[in-house]
Amino acid sequence: MGFEFLFRVDNLAIFMACVSGAVSILIYIYSIGYMSPYKNKVEFFALMSLFVASMMGLIFSNNLLLMYVFWELTAFCSFRLIGFYRKESDLWYADKAFLVTFFGASIMLAGIILIYINYGTLNFDLLRGTQVNNLIFALMLAGIFSKSAQLPLSSWLPDAGVAPSPVTALLHAAVLVKIGVYAYARFFSDVFIVSRGASVFVLGLVIVSSLVAALSALRENNIKKILAYSTISQLAYIFVGLIINTRPAISAALLYILVHSIAKAGLFLIAGIVEQKTHTKDLNSMGGLLQIMPVAAVSFLLCAFAIIGLPPFGGFFSKFFLIIAAADAGYNFASAMLIFTAVITLLYLLRLFNGIFLGEVKTKASGSVAITMNSVVFICGVLSLLIGLFIRYPLNFVNSVSAILGR
């Protein structure tokens, strides 16, 4: 039948589980400090755990239908967590996130049904190596793009910033948006084969997505929205690697997942500290926090350098290997566009740093930062640096993953 309750462990799944799990643990530790003033803590941690658990289930599923079940479970968790503060205005953003991802997922369900009708099974082992037509590719892609917030289904992610900061960090770094990336790798690098024409079209789409998001980040003034646009823009890089689908490109994309998860988690958690201490998310009404929270400022710079892709941080290697892989596969224009986007990334992240930490003090920051919070963001920053300094080890890891993928 192909509806078996089947899990399978391979290098790709291990890699994703390690990255998601490690970052989730850091976010949990941070949450202990961050959530202490709020009510409904039991609900919060229960949902967070369910969220990560369904992510793990999704990663190890060996069956499309099983994967879909976990897929919707994460959508439910994100819906509840985004609306966690129960403010009237937040609820619409929670609904929006749920509606968009559900809309994408239901289209994907149609694709899953088509696969079942055509091939008679939903088991990955039996499906491996089948060439799917462009219709199925497009249907599956709708689900993936809605989860990973690529154009045209991207607008829910910036709005989801109303959630508590650990939740946004989890959404952006460890769990939700990475599901789309993982699914793409699982479907179209591992199991199915898609036509080159279709993938070039998708390549164009993600590059536009990346550029638009990066430019939007320059216009936005809400610090969490800026970071959200940054996520959209950076996810497009990962997609580029997966779409090119050569072994070096997949290695680079996986390395990108690792680097981006840690650095982006760090940035969101710092934004959480800033938001909690200054009670604002508006870039124009803050400033001068360097003196008040130096640890956060230094960690911010470390994470930001990793996202921008400056050596010796890990982000440099993932970006550089990706560009080389793209140029090697003949996508010269694409690699030039990615570099242009990288320059814009530099501009908006520097603008964010200067806006938050430099200039004159505009808000009164109250209270000291909890040790759990400070140490977690510092660990994120240092890890971003260490990945770059000891690039050999993560590189070996991702190479062992891409050895079973790609063509």
Added chain:
Amino acid sequence: MNIALFFTIFTWAIGGLVILYSFSFLKNKRNKLLYFALYTLTLILATAAFNTNDLVQFLVYWGSLLILLYAVLALDSFKTASKALIIVGIGDFCLLLGVAFLIVKAKTTSMADFIPLDTGNFINAAAFMLIALGAMIKAGIFGFHEWITDASQATPATTMAFLPGSLDKLLGIYLLLRAYLNFFTVRESLSVIIMAIGAFTIILTVFMALIQHDLKKLLAFHAVSQVGYMVLGIASGTLIGIAGGLFHMLNNAIYKTALFLNAGNIEHGTGTTELSKIGNLGKSMPVTFVCTLISALAISGIPPFNGFFSKWMIYQGLIPDKAGAFGTFKIIFLIMAMFGSALTLASFIKVIYSAFLSSKPAEQAQDVQEAPYLMRFAVIILSGLCILFGVFAYPMIIKPFFVNIFSSEMTLTGLWKPDIATGLILLALAIGCLIYALSRAASRSSEVFIGGETLKDNRVSGTDFYLTVQDIGFLKFLYKKADAGKLDFYKTLISFINAASYVFYYGIDRLMNFITNAAGKSVFVISAFLKSLHTGLLDRYVAWLLLGFIVIIGVLFKCLNCM
């Protein structure tokens, strides 16, 4: 003896002198340990960049130097540091793309195994231009220079001498040299573009330097202007031109470091480098005066100092040996370079006069002290090198280093023989003094006759020397544009990105957001309608049931009829 060793030796020599100088100069800084740590780390990473044979490793060291540059500048001003990070970062990303293309084309990352690529096809040409751009932005060319002039106002003189003054030049020119010698065989048509960038950098920034009235800012403009000569020399593509560019880079590092450190001496003594606020320092700071004079003459290309020798080599490299397609351009660039040299001299005459020879301004302290021992030591060594490398250029630099690097004997047409010429110059000076002494010429000095009026302050500060230059037609236009930031390519790029961001944000992102919101809200409208049907009244539900029943019956009947 290879190229890496040449760069390593002089990086450490000059960097070491700057650090030695800093021991004294930065003594009272609060976070002086950070300065020393960052300076040393920069030196180490630069050495690694010069010595690595692997392109990816080179990129890592090169890029890490950008982070260090940001950190060093951030010690004094985050604003300047951000600007430097953005400008040099743009260059680094260009370089990254260029190197990616290069590696893909050459199929190796080991520099020793490179077979030079012909820049005939588009990708190779793009790779070359991107790498050259990255190198030149690092060295600081016109259009990407604003952070250097900003930094001159914000950072201590040692940072200026160390990074934009010497090390950034060494790095940028090293890469450009590699691109020309190792990576590519560059077509003339591309070289001419690079040469044009060099020539315009010389002439435009030297005009900007002419009207500055702060010593460090003036030097910063010259730090940009001098890059033009090196770029011009290397892009000339002739052996003598490339060697000249390389030698000029070394010379520039020496005299520019000396000049910045002398500015540091002046700042140490008087507390300012604003030329209108200092004067008459020749008496109280004789060592600084002599050293500044020597390095100023060197930068202006006055024989027999080192600046003249390297400029002379560059000029020779520019003279086309046969009437090629771009011969006319080369001659124009040559004239621009020579004119730039004259203007450099003009701007340094202003410096020498204002700082050392003019009468003392009222706000300057009475007892200006000469700089401490260590600081004097550093500038004396550097100025000594200016003379040594000028007079003994051939035995000290060309023969031991360049003949090996370029693996060919340097045969110069019309070779300048500095040792003999210096001897003749000294001889002429001695004879002149002798004649003056023997002739016992009478001289007389007397008070100026002013008709009994009392003159208060008739001090002439040198800062206004070239104010009239600003009113010349073309230059007036230039200065106006420069004031408005129109000549700054970096600013143009930023405003282009800003304009694009408006278009894409409102045109695509907000539009998609609107559509998504409308679609999402419509779900609630539909569900509200369906909800309104659920009234909870039994008769309504019975009516719906009946309606459904009738429809089903109708459909069934229709199907029966069909069969």
